[in-house]
Structure formats: C-alpha cells, structure tokens
Amino acid sequence: MALDNENLANLDLDGLRGEIDDIDQALQSLIIRRTKVVQAVGAYKDRVIAAGGKVKVPYRPAREARIMRTLVDRHDGAFPKTALIQIWREMIAAGTRLEAPYTIALCRNAEGQDCWELARLNFGCLNEIVEFETPREAYGALEEGRAAVGVFPKPEFGEPMPWWTLLTEHSAVRVVSKLPFGGRPVGRGEQTEGFVLAAIDLEDSGDDRTLFVVSLSKEISMDTARKKIADGLNGSAILGFSDEIAADRRFVLVDVPGFFCNRADAFQATLAEQGLNPESLRVVGAYAVPISEDALS
Template sequence: MTSSDSDLAPAPDTAPGSVPSDPLAQARAEIDALDDALHDLVMRRAAVVARLAASRAKAGSPSPLRPGREAMILRRLLARHAGPLPPVALVRLWRELLASSSAQQGGFTVAVHGRGPERLAREHFGSLTPLEILPSAARALAAVAGGEAQVAVLPLPEEGEAPEAAWWLGLDSPRLQVIARLPFLAAGGEEGALAVAPGAPDPSGADRSLLRLEAVGEPGRAPLAAALAAAGLAPRMLQLRRDGGVLRALAEVDGVLTADDPRLAGLPVDRALPLGFYAVPERGDQG
C-alpha cells in the first residue's frame, strides 16, 4: 500500500539548530532556553549555599535560619521587580529557594498550631519542610524547647483571647524568641502568624519588637501607652490582660529591642521583657 504526498508529515520549517519560523515554536524555544539558564543559576546558587553550609558546620554555627537576611533579599528583589509576574509569585518562588537553602545547611522541622498558621508555615518555610501539627500553642512551643522542632508557628495574639491561647504570657524569652512574622508579603486583612525559635533573630534593617510588660496595681491603657511613648517606645499595638491585681501587656514597638536597652528601666512597670523581633512585612498591593 502506498501513501500519497498529502499523507506524509509536513517537512520541518527549519533545519536542526535554527530558529523556528512559527511564532509559537519561537516562544517555546525561547522559554526552553530561559529555563535552562534559570536552572544553571539555581544549581550555581545551591553550590554556593553548600560551601556556606560547610563553613558554618566547621565553625559550629547553630541554626541555619536567617530571617533578617531573607527579608533583606526579598525586599531587594521586590524593589527591582517589574513586569507581569505578580510580586506574590516572586516571593513564593524565592521562599522555596530560601527554604531549600536552609535545609541544605542543616534542615529543620516546624511545629504548628492553628489552621491559618499551618498554611502560612507551608508557604513561608517551603513545600518540602516537615510540619508537625500540634493541638495547642503550648505544645508547639514545648516541641521547640525540647528539640523536636526548630521553629514554632503560632497565631497572632488577640486581646481578650482565652488564657490557654495567649502563648506570649509564658514565652520563655530569651531562650525562645519571636523571629518572624508571616506572611512576609502581606495583604490587608489577611490572617497572620508569628514564628518562634531558639535565640535571637538577625536584624533586617526594618524591624519591630514585641515587649511583655507586667505591673501590679493595674495601670490603665492610656497611661501605659504614654509612658512607652515618653521612653521612645511608642506602641504600634498594645494588648492588655488583667489577672487579679496584676496587669500583663503585650506591646509592639519599632526597632530591635533587647533586654539591656536602657529605655526599659524607666518604664512604670515591675517587669519589661523583650520577646524578640521580626522584619516588617511588605505590603501585598505593590505593583
């Protein structure tokens, strides 16, 4: 049986190695070339991270997490970003890269309490990072304190929440500290979470600190806010809890606040304890 010329497959428009004449084929060839170039750069980046991991291992460096450094990287990329790719997609791409880099330098497990924090932890720490879902914030913190996990991701504190949900009341600072706020690229009204890990985070250049205050005699909200402002610690957020005659407050203030900050000594409270700090999230509506 013979075939007519019309039954034969059409001859290619171009010779092997030449540029296709069909616009769709041209675009696909360009994408393939770009994918190869991106892959080459990703492999080079992983090789640099491997060298860094080896040097840190020799120096006995503890945690591979560098939330301040990661925030600086993302801010720089967002500042130079242009074109049709949404900024949130850019951040998601680099969060996976950053998570894989952390895993190269030691790996870690994230303890999570809450459905919202679970989603945010997955987006922030990467799709391959092990998550341990736990029934309470206290259990998640205990997992980090006991070495079962290296990070706990917990719901944002809310004024008036049940005592068992107010995990910041018993946070063992400075042993455990807040190191990040999730998500880094935040949209208005979006659910948030805080990440807690052993030791202090690294500054990002634009940070906010959390401060736990305790006072006998139940000073009011306005006098406490005024005292913080007078000390140069004007609160962006101030949550109060009263238990008998004791007031406990959680304040969010600008900058990096440490336990030896002289501004804390002048506050009209019985105890002022920094709980860590985090890089200020970027707005999700930027173009």
C-alpha cells in the same frame, strides 16, 4: 541569548516557546550553581563545628527579609512580585533543608485558627509541619528541640493564656519574624497573620520592630496603659494583654518601631516616667517589618 521586545514580536509561536525553553534551561543551570554554593556553605560550617567552633542555625529571617526587599526593589515587568518572592522562598527553604532538615510547629488559637498556609508559604513545600493542640505544647516542642521554628497565630485581646506569656527570660525561644512577610495566601488563610518563634539570635534587618512584655498593676486600666505607652514610645502598639489570676498584675505585649533588643532598661525607665511604674519588662523578640501591599502591587 535573550531577544529584545522587537525581535520577540517577529517570532511565531514555536519560536516564542523555544525562547522560553532556553530561558528555563538557563534558570535551572543557575539554580544548580546556587545549590552547589549552598552545599559549600554547609561544608564550611561542618568544618567549623569539627574544629570546636559554633555556627548559627540555617534559619536567618533578617537576612531573608533583606533578600526579599532587594528582589522587590529591583523588580521590573509584569511578573507578580508576590510570585517572585515565593520562588525565592522555595529556593531558600530547600537550601536550608540541605544544611539541616527542620520541623515547623503549629498551634491553634482559642477560635481554632492556625497558620498552616503561612507556614507552608514561608518555609517551603519540603519541611515537615506538625500541629499541636495548644500553644504550650507547640512552645514545648521548640524548647525541647523537637521543632526548629513555630508559627503562632497573631495575639488576640483578652484571650486566655496567650502564647506570648510563655516567653520568659529563662528561655532562648523568642519572636523572630512576622507573617505574612511578602504577600498573602489566596483563599483559605488569606486574612491570617502570625509570628514565627525560634531559639536563634535576633538580627537587625534594617527595618524592624521590637516586642516586649511589661508587667503592670491591675489598678491601671487598659485605656490608661494604652495612652501612656503611646505617649512614651512613639509609634508603639499594644498587641495583647493577659491578667494573672493569682496576682494583682497584668501583662501587656507591646510592639515598638526599631531594633531595640538591648533596651529593656531604657523602655522600663520611659514607662516609669509616664507614671506606669512597671514591675518588670522584658524584650521577647523582634521582627523585620513585612513588605507593604503597595510595594507588592
């Protein structure tokens, strides 16, 4: 039985270490119990598949976001919230691997930067990470099923052939998460940000942002596009743009607050009202808003 602070103060070092040992054993017993429940979930899904039904893939970023937010909200004491999140990250990743092992695809941006540390922190120590030389190769691995998820560097303005232009209406791959979600790695990769791509259904986590790509005429300057998009879509941000060499058009990646995966027509109408007259607009993903640094402190 856990002791209160007053009783702990009366214990010597051996007594305190014994208390820690008891707690460790209780924690491990709960992990064993949790794992059995995870295995039961996997067995249930196997029965559904055997009966001809379909089940969602094990990776559920919106559900994970809700779990992490709950952990942070109810946490108390001196144990760091970032470390608490990492414990659960490892448990979730290990449990997901019991259902179906999966591979993570990585690629580098034009400056040679990748998101290896973010991928390892988010997807645990057991899942395989495969690095590709180009975003197109990593994206191809996702489309062909050679990788279940991909972690791509945060877009940079004006970069050649940005990865987000690969997200077409003909592909099931989309942005499903933003990293880091709950705490940054220390040291190498500390300033790195990235997005997770996967061919899974998008889910509302309760606090999300939606990404869409809009095609505009090159005659519209980026300054004009920024102003009109900001005026029409409150709280929006432009994350990147790419000029199509063979045509007189520019693709712009826009990030808007809220979960609006079925609102492409409404977004296009709003931008048309602002005088942008987009040639096309497609939603390319949504992600749970990461936990703020203030909430983790």
